[in-house]
Amino acid sequence: xxxxxxxxxxxxxxxxxxxxxxxxxxxxxxxxxxxxxxxxxxxxxxxxxxxxxxxxxxxxxxxxxxxxxxxxxxxxxxxxxxxxxxxxxxxxxxxxxxxxxxxxxxxxxxxxxxxxxxxxxxxxxxxxxxxxxxxxxxxxxxxxxxxxxxxxxxxxxxxxxxxxxxxxxxxxxxxxxxxxxxxxxxxxxxxxxxxxxxxxxxxxxxxxxxxxxxxxxxxxxxxxxxxxxxxxxxxxxxxxxxxxxxxxxxxxxxxxxxxxxxxxxxxxxxxxxxxxxxxxxxxxxxxxxxxxxxxxxxxxxxxxxxxxxxxxxxxxxxxxxxxxxxxxxxxxxxxxxxxxxxxxxxxxxxxxxxxxxxxxxxxxxxxxxxxxx
Amino acid sequence: xxxxxxxxxxxxxxxxxxxxxxxxxxxxxxxxxxxxxxxxxxxxxxxxxxxxxxxxxxxxxxxxxxxxxxxxxxxxxxxxxxxxxxxxxxxxxxxxxxxxxxxxxxxxxxxxxxxxxxxxxxxxxxxxxxxxxxxxxxxxxxxxxxxxxxxxxxxxxxxxxxxxxxxxxxxxxxxxxxxxxxxxxxxxxxxxxxxxxxxxxxxxxxxxxxxxxxxxxxxxxxxxxxxxxxxxxxxxxxxxxxxxxxxxxxxxxxxxxxxxxxxxxxxxxxxxxxxxxxxxxxxxxxxxxxxxxxxxxxxxxxxxxxxxxxxxxxxxxxxxxxxxxxxxxxxxxxxxxxxxxxxxxxxxxxxxxxxxxxxxxxxxxxxxxxxxxxxxxxxxxxxxxxxxxxxxxxxx
Numbered sequence: 169x170x171x172x173x174x175x176x177x178x179x180x181x182x183x184x185x186x187x188x189x190x191x192x193x194x195x196x197x198x199x200x201x202x203x204x205x206x207x208x209x210x211x212x213x214x215x216x217x218x219x220x221x222x223x224x225x226x227x228x229x230x231x232x233x234x235x236x237x238x239x240x241x242x243x244x245x246x247x248x249x250x251x252x253x254x255x256x257x258x259x260x261x262x263x264x265x266x267x268x269x270x271x272x273x274x275x276x277x278x279x280x281x282x283x284x285x286x287x288x289x290x291x292x293x294x295x296x297x298x299x300x301x302x303x304x305x306x307x308x309x310x311x312x313x314x315x316x317x318x319x320x321x322x323x324x325x326x327x328x329x330x331x332x333x334x335x336x337x338x339x340x341x342x343x344x345x346x347x348x349x350x351x352x353x354x355x356x357x358x359x360x361x362x363x364x365x366x367x368x369x370x371x372x373x374x375x376x377x378x379x380x381x382x383x384x385x386x387x388x389x390x391x392x393x394x395x396x397x398x399x400x401x402x403x404x405x406x407x408x409x410x411x412x413x414x415x416x417x418x419x420x421x422x423x424x425x426x427x428x429x430x431x432x433x434x435x436x437x438x439x440x441x442x443x444x445x446x447x448x449x450x451x452x453x454x455x456x457x458x459x460x461x462x463x464x465x466x467x468x469x470x471x472x473x474x475x476x477x478x479x480x481x482x483x484x485x486x487x488x489x490x491x492x493x494x495x496x497x498x499x500x501x502x503x504x505x506x507x508x509x510x511x512x513x514x515x516x517x518x519x520x521x522x523x524x525x526x527x528x529x530x531x532x533x534x535x536x537x538x539x540x541x
Numbered sequence: 542x543x544x545x546x547x548x549x550x551x552x553x554x555x556x557x558x559x560x561x562x563x564x565x566x567x568x569x570x571x572x573x574x575x576x577x578x579x580x581x582x583x584x585x586x587x588x589x590x591x592x593x594x595x596x597x598x599x600x601x602x603x604x605x606x607x608x609x610x611x612x613x614x615x616x617x618x619x620x621x622x623x624x625x626x627x628x629x630x631x632x633x634x635x636x637x638x639x640x641x642x643x644x645x646x647x648x649x650x651x652x653x654x655x656x657x658x659x660x661x662x663x664x665x666x667x668x669x670x671x672x673x674x675x676x677x678x679x680x681x682x683x684x685x686x687x688x689x690x691x692x693x694x695x696x697x698x699x700x701x702x703x704x705x706x707x708x709x710x711x712x713x714x715x716x717x718x719x720x721x722x723x724x725x726x727x728x729x730x731x732x733x734x735x736x737x738x739x740x741x742x743x744x745x746x747x748x749x750x751x752x753x754x755x756x757x758x759x760x761x762x763x764x765x766x767x768x769x770x771x772x773x774x775x776x777x778x779x780x781x782x783x784x785x786x787x788x789x790x791x792x793x794x795x796x797x798x799x800x801x802x803x804x805x806x807x808x809x810x811x812x813x814x815x816x817x818x819x820x821x822x823x824x825x826x827x828x829x830x831x832x833x834x835x836x837x838x839x840x841x842x843x844x845x846x847x848x849x850x851x852x853x854x855x856x857x858x859x860x861x862x863x864x865x866x867x868x869x870x871x872x873x874x875x876x877x878x879x880x881x882x883x884x885x886x887x888x889x890x891x892x893x894x895x896x897x898x899x900x901x902x903x904x905x906x907x908x909x910x911x912x913x914x915x916x917x918x919x920x921x922x923x924x925x926x927x928x929x930x931x932x933x934x935x936x937x
Contacts (some may be wrong), residue, residue: 170547171543171544171546171857173542173544173854173857173858174542175542176542239542423933423934423935426935434936435935438935443933444925444929446929447870447928447929447933450863450871450928450932454861454922455851455871455927458854458855458858459850459854461854462544462850464542464856465543465661468542471545479846479847482843482847483851485755531839531843533844534840535839535843538842538843540822540823540839540843540848
């Protein structure tokens with residue numbers, strides 16, 4: 169009954185360290201430069217974060233990680249959101265989680281230590297051309313061919329695909345949903361950048377009769393959704409943490425602007441219409457924060473988490489859309505200009521709001537968890 | 542972060558005792574009583590004797606010291622008692638004693654505590670509020686009721702309003718201006734208390750939208766002994782209204798050796814209503830299909846579940862760095878949303894209040910109406926203003 173919603177000292181320490189590191193290493197000027205660059209994130213900084221142990225927080229010690237609990241990832245992802253850091257952090261963490269749950273010994277030994285020490289990034293190839301990631305959308309074909317498989321189809325909005333060391337791809341075989349870990353250099357894989365709002369390099373990845381070895385199969389053929397669904401849920405909780413962290417920065421920016429900007433002879437923050445907009449950001453942030461902590465706790469404590477994760481993800485994604493709209497209202501014309509930092513957040517948020525499932529996707533999971541159907 | 546509720550064998554045996562007692566003392570037809578939204582004389586009469594019996598068990602104020610009628614329970618023991626009363630939807634004790642009890646414990650003199658607290662814990666003292674005025678609602682510090690010292694008595698004159706269930710209560714707490722300089726605002730206010738049968742008090746009923754009766758109180762030379770001031774002269778705003786100062790009441794420990802094991806607390810409040818509504822949607826059809834299969838109904842229910850979950854976590858959080866007003870703003874904005882979404886799910890049947898055609902025996906209609914009366918202690922707009930100006934530091 170020791171109910172406690174607060175972070176412990178170690179988690180506070182990790183947050184402080186991450187904030188200090190990212191303020192120095194990834195100010196918004198750097199974020200802007202990375203948006204215009206290849207591969208869209210800072211490989212050197214990635215390596216520094218690996219050296220700090222941050223890429224292996226949830227990876228077991230036998231693969232070089234810290235073997236910490238899921239909760240410890242939350243402060244890190246909040247700080248990554250707060251600094252709008254570009255990079256395949258979440259994709260790689262979700263892939264590591266999937267390999268831990270279902271990967272072969274060889275896949276784990278091959279990939280997990282490389283993720284932990286910074287040598288390997290993984291991009292998730294989940295979004296089908298119909299925009300869905302659920303089992304009813306998964307259409308990329310996988311057919312057995314000798315000892316291996318042939319993959320044929322298209323995945324969209326794959327983040328950092330051009331620089332990825334591996335792709336984790338959902339497919340449909342005769343057995344049902346099936347997962348593969350694919351080397352993007354395999355013949356027949358074509359990566360084409362998709363112009364998009366987020367500022368991240370998001371690509372269409374076309375698989376044209378791509379032959380992969382049997383060792384590329386992750387888990388059981390036909391058993392993919394049972395692995396992917398909880399991994400998406402856990403990843404969405406970290407995405408929610410990213411949103412919470414970013415919301416903290418947006419709140420500070422918006423609150424400060426409401427105090428500094430003067431119109432009609434005084435600061436605009438003296439008007440209740442403006443105060444409502446600013447406090448909306450705080451309320452969205454606070455609610456998403458609490459729901460995210462609860463979901464992360466359930467995962468960390470190895471309790472059933474489907475319901476809590478779906479609630480956190482659904483709310484955080486809805487809240488993200490709302491709070492960025494309110495923040496733009498307060499800033500009005502000034503944040504419509506590319507020189508203002510708010511648009512870095514609001515553009516990126518539009519990706520966060522739909523990656524690893526949009527609010528509708530997670531609300532449908534919530535309906536399942538609440539046994540509506 | 543730790544969000545697993547745990548219990549112990551000792552706590553569970555307390556739970557069994559409370560549960561057994563409730564089975565004997567609370568027939569199902571008296572469940573769901575809400576003192577601020579009921580006028581049925583039979584239900585009031587039942588609840589009055591129920592509260593007295595609850596007081597005899599020392600379960601009205603279980604965390605209070607024994608000398609004041611409490612059971613010296615630890616917070617988690619008291620939580621078990623609360624959970625079981627809530628599980629049975631036993632009506633909470635009428636009046637504003639929930640707020641005033643801790644204030645007396647903190648600010649009262651020894652004489653005042655001995656005078657008041659045992660009566661409260663026994664279910665004999667039921668508190669009416671004399672706070673809001675016609676021109677001082679959310680802006681309570683604008684109140685105009687005056688108290689002037691005459692010998693060893695204060696003489697109160699003025700008008701109060703929205704005194705919920707005041708005609709059922711026997712003591713009244715009244716906030717009055719004791720510094721005649723109105724520009725002193727909240728610095729010139731004092732909290733007085735007296736029995737309601739003191740000469741000079743007249744009640745006029747105000748019936749509300751949710752079947753409750755509130756009252757206008759007319760104070761006409763209402764004489765209060767000088768000893769009946771809660772806190773200090775002119776300090777009521779900070780001491781009583783904002784809960785500052787005084788000596789905090791002791792918190793008792795249970796020295797429970799355990800072992801601890803996890804349990805799920807009962808569904809209460811909105812969570813209970815939502816549970817009922819989901820069950821209703823599963824067994825009722827519209828247009829030939831189950832309501833629960835309607836994607837829009839699923840959406841509404843999911844959004845309700847998210848709001849209910851937030852309420853629970855705010856409760857678990859207790860108080861956050863932004864202060865209690867943030868919690869209050871969120872809760873006060875959710876109440877009408879909850880009622881409205883429930884109404885949308887039920888459609889035209891939602892307004893049926895009773896009888897064989899009423900969904901959930903009229904519960905949604907009741908909760909919808911009650912959601913319009915959630916302004917005690919300040920409207921959600923006032924809470925937002927406080928959040929904006931205090932927590933966020935925006936200009937006033």
